[in-house]
Amino acid sequence: MTSPSRGIRVARAGLIGLGALLLGVAGGALVAGVPAGQWGAILLWLAGAVVLHDAVFAPLVLVGTRLLRRVGARVSWAPIAVVQVAMVIGAALTLVAFPGIQAQRIGARNPSVLVFPYALHLALAWAAIGVLTAAVVLVLAVRRRRRARRGLEQDRTA
Secondary structure (H helix, E strand, O other), X not given: OOOOOHHHHHHHHHHHHHHHHHHHHHHHHHHHHOOHHHHHHHHHHHHHHHHHHHHHHHHHHHHHHHHHHHHOOOOOHHHHHHHHHHHHHHHHHHHHHHHHXXXXXXXXXXXXXXXXXXXXXXXXXXXXXXXXXXXXXXXXXXXXXXXXXXXXHHHHHO
């Protein structure tokens, strides 16, 4: 195995530095903008998000990917990649929407805080992801069939 090129190492170092900078900004915003009594709840939510990601979303995406790879013998890689990206985006949106859905379920002291129907919005987002994914996969399939037909026609004329 070869070591990564200098450009890759520089890019990695830059991304790590950017991540550390963003963590510092977030930590500063937490300390400056959130009362100390709420830090525990925020840290608990962050820990829950990590557990939810690692215990639920990552395994679902892995299982979905394994199933798609089995189909991959009959389907080109592009539609599989589109479906994988859609699954990851949907999982991320679900993770972001979950606190709002949970807070609405519990009920807020101030009704103006939770003004959107988060569960409905999440369902609509998943529907949009599904429709958009199906459309892209369909376009890819049509393009692939057209290329295959052109190839057959060229073989016949040759």
